[in-house]
Amino acid sequence: MAFIAVALICAIFADFEITTVHPWQELTRLLHGVVTPDFYATDNLGGALAYTLAFALLGVAFGNVFGFILSLLFFSRIVRTGCAFVRAVHELFWALIFLQLFGLSPLTGILAIGIPYAGIIAKVYAEILEEADPSPLQAMPPSTGRMSAFLFVRLPDAWAHFTTYSMYRLECGLRSSAVLGFVGLPTLGFHLESAFSQGLYSEVSALLILFYLIIASMRVWMRRFALPVYLIGAAAILPWGLSFTADNIWRFLTHDIVPYPLRAAPAETGETLARLNEWLQTMLFEQALPGAAITIQLTMIALVCSGLLTLLFFPLISPLLLGRSARTLGHTCLVIIRSTPEYILAYVLLQLWGPSMLPAIVALALHNGGIIGHLVGRYTEAITLRVDACRGIRRYAYEILPRVYRQMLALLFYRWEVIMRETAILGILGISTLGFYIDSAFADLRFDRAVFLILVTALLNIAVDIISRQIRARLRLQTRMERQ
Amino acid sequence: MPVIELTNEDAGYRGATVLSGVTLRVADQERIALVGASGVGKSTLLRMIYAQCQDRASLIPQEFGLVQSLTVFHNVYMGQLHEHSVWRNLHNLLRPVARDVSAVRDVVDGLRLDDKLFTAVGELSGGQQQRTAIGRALFHTGDIVLGDEPVSNVDEHQARRILDVLGERKKTCILAMHDRALALDFADRLIGLKDGRIVLDEPTAGMTPSDLDHLYFT
Numbered sequence: 001m002a003f004i005a006v007a008l009i010c011a012i013f014a015d016f017e018i019t020t021v022h023p024w025q026e027l028t029r030l031l032h033g034v035v036t037p038d039f040y041a042t043d044n045l046g047g048a049l050a051y052t053l054a055f056a057l058l059g060v061a062f063g064n065v066f067g068f069i070l071s072l073l074f075f076s077r078i079v080r081t082g083c084a085f086v087r088a089v090h091e092l093f094w095a096l097i098f099l100q101l102f103g104l105s106p107l108t109g110i111l112a113i114g115i116p117y118a119g120i121i122a123k124v125y126a127e128i129l130e131e132a133d134p135s136p137l138q139a140m141p142p143s144t145g146r147m148s149a150f151l152f153v154r155l156p157d158a159w160a161h162f163t164t165y166s167m168y169r170l171e172c173g174l175r176s177s178a179v180l181g182f183v184g185l186p187t188l189g190f191h192l193e194s195a196f197s198q199g200l201y202s203e204v205s206a207l208l209i210l211f212y213l214i215i216a217s218m219r220v221w222m223r224r225f226a227l228p229v230y231l232i233g234a235a236a237i238l239p240w241g242l243s244f245t246a247d248n249i250w251r252f253l254t255h256d257i258v259p260y261p262l263r264a265a266p267a268e269t270g271e272t273l274a275r276l277n278e279w280l281q282t283m284l285f286e287q288a289l290p291g292a293a294i295t296i297q298l299t300m301i302a303l304v305c306s307g308l309l310t311l312l313f314f315p316l317i318s319p320l321l322l323g324r325s326a327r328t329l330g331h332t333c334l335v336i337i338r339s340t341p342e343y344i345l346a347y348v349l350l351q352l353w354g355p356s357m358l359p360a361i362v363a364l365a366l367h368n369g370g371i372i373g374h375l376v377g378r379y380t381e382a383i384t385l386r387v388d389a390c391r392g393i394r395r396y397a398y399e400i401l402p403r404v405y406r407q408m409l410a411l412l413f414y415r416w417e418v419i420m421r422e423t424a425i426l427g428i429l430g431i432s433t434l435g436f437y438i439d440s441a442f443a444d445l446r447f448d449r450a451v452f453l454i455l456v457t458a459l460l461n462i463a464v465d466i467i468s469r470q471i472r473a474r475l476r477l478q479t480r481m482e483r484q
Numbered sequence: 485m486p487v488i489e490l491t492n493e494d495a496g497y498r499g500a501t502v503l504s505g506v507t508l509r510v511a512d513q514e515r516i517a518l519v520g521a522s523g524v525g526k527s528t529l530l531r532m533i534y535a536q537c538q539d540r541a542s543l544i545p546q547e548f549g550l551v552q553s554l555t556v557f558h559n560v561y562m563g564q565l566h567e568h569s570v571w572r573n574l575h576n577l578l579r580p581v582a583r584d585v586s587a588v589r590d591v592v593d594g595l596r597l598d599d600k601l602f603t604a605v606g607e608l609s610g611g612q613q614q615r616t617a618i619g620r621a622l623f624h625t626g627d628i629v630l631g632d633e634p635v636s637n638v639d640e641h642q643a644r645r646i647l648d649v650l651g652e653r654k655k656t657c658i659l660a661m662h663d664r665a666l667a668l669d670f671a672d673r674l675i676g677l678k679d680g681r682i683v684l685d686e687p688t689a690g691m692t693p694s695d696l697d698h699l700y701f702t
Contacts, residue, residue: 136551136562138545139543139545139548139549139617140549141564141565141624143539145565147573148573149565153562157552
């Protein structure tokens with residue numbers, strides 16, 4: 001309840017204005033594009049697809065290898081904190097940083113996906129390993145080495161979970177990889193943005209259809225024996241020739257990201273401190289705080305809207321409420337809704353409605369409502385109703401909703417942090433969340449400001465993560481999340 | 485020289501005392517059955533005994549303690565995990581070594597599992613899983629076996645055969661059992677538990693199942 005109240009208060013102050021001149025005309029053109037996809041309009045479409053796949057595969061592989069190693073060290077506080085930090089920074093922000101370090105070299109794309117994913121995977125794998133059945137250990141000869149015990153007792157049961165989770169991560173990786181095109185990498189997003197800005201909606205829909213096909217067919221082409229071939233192929237097609245210089249990296253790390261006042265010629269200590277103080281004041285009060293306020297405002301509205309949409313979405317795939325054919329349609333809708341990266345969704349809506357909070361909220365609510373709706377719908381498959389249970393809307397309200405409500409809340413709180421991270425990112429599209437200030441700082445080549453704001457964003461995400469975990473613990477909400 | 489020696493010891497589970505004043509000596513080559521109503525502390529007593537002799541004993545827990553996603557071969561092989569190098573173990577995990585496969589096959593011979601050797605344990609029935617756990621205990625090189633209801637999931641005919649195999653291969657057997665007739669046939673010494681204490685510790689010779697009634701009824 002408190003969350004709904006907070007969201008309502010946030011909504012009062014929100015800016016929902018539709019500023020484009022002819023939103024309906026634009027929408028008609030977009031819809032026309034959707035039904036007339038043009039697969040030959042994009043130059044080097046095959047290349048864009050291949051790069052999207054290559055960055056996703058290599059990035060997720062990188063994240064998997066390092067995430068697994070880190071999950072074994074997860075008992076260490078330093079590793080846990082480090083992982084929390086790297087996953088609190090969104091892939092796009094990592095990409096913006098690595099673009100400064102490595103330019104358009106493939107390393108930028110691989111590390112931008114791989115580093116935050118390693119942080120997420122480490123946490124999830126550590127939890128999976130912890131949940132492995134410990135009873136075989138009691139029957140094991142006590143002098144068995146730790147390594148052998150791990151290989152035979154912990155790893156086998158966890159392995160199946162690792163592979164399903166990796167598949168889910170690869171799906172996320174494909175979305176991330178596509179979105180990286182928006183900051184300049186040669187993936188689908190790059191062509192999507194240019195097609196959009198020219199109003200070539202037939203091309204846009206062709207690109208999106210291809211993207212859905214890749215994700216929908218993932219279970220067909222992603223096979224264990226083929227994985228080495230894919231990885232080698234992915235490494236082979238990327239343009240490794242693009243070079244970067246160590247000088248450049250060194251300058252960025254030791255000079256560019258140091259707060260400006262500290263960089264200047266050594267003045268008196270007092271004067272430097274005064275300037276630093278001024279710099280901090282500007283950053284905090286003109287950028288970080290307003291940005292954070294908008295980010296939080298948007299996050300709260302989007303969170304509650306995601307919840308409302310979940311209530312609407314999960315019956316679409318629930319066998320207790322709908323027949324087979326209606327459910328197939330529901331599944332298709334939810335797949336499309338949740339496979340569209342929220343960044344692209346927001347971008348599309350922004351083109352239609354102009355810059356305001358509305359596109360961001362609708363995009364976030366649709367995407368997250370789609371994901372949670374899918375998971376809650378799957379939960380309902382496990383419910384058996386008594387034979388004489390009521391039907392229709394009564395069944396929904398009295399029999400089903402009360403049974404899945406707690407899981408739904410748990411999932412929503414779990415997504416809270418994800419929504420927050422996404423909200424910050426949507427700033428790059430022009431909504432004045434933290435991402436907006438970060439993107440402007442990168443555009444002005446003020447890397448000290450950008451890094452400072454990224455740190456603020458990361459701290460905000462970590463804080464939300466902690467609060468959400470405490471709420472879940474207090475309400476005793478069970479999350480068995482994202483391991484579909 | 486006794487294999488196990490407990491003198492007036494208490495044991496508990498999660499803070500609550502389950503067994504008190506346990507005094508017990510077990511010599512080499514004894515075959516002991518632990519009997520008593522369910523929840524009386526047979527498993528706790530087995531754990532106390534196991535703690536004393538874990539270097540030379542194998543344990544068959546009541547819930548089997550098998551790794552569900554590994555095959556019967558791997559689960560049985562785990563009985564000798566501590567006697568091989570990590571590399572050998574890793575090799576066996578990825579691709580079973582022929583020599584170890586035949587050694588495991590010898591052991592599970594009497595357990596009627598030979599056709600399931602490379603089936604994941606999770607796909608087996610309760611009785612087959614239990615026999616896998618027994619196989620693991622047999623594969624262990626120690627000469628003591630401790631079993632918590634090791635034949636509860638198989639029919640009586642098979643139970644007798646399995647108990648024979650255990651008796652042949654292990655010098656000392658201490659098994660918790662609920663089937664009184666089976667216990668009397670198998671064991672040469674019987675330990676009865678009631679109200680958290682050992683109330684009976686006698687040779688089985690001449691005993692009949694009804695002599696044990698007082699352990700179960702108040």
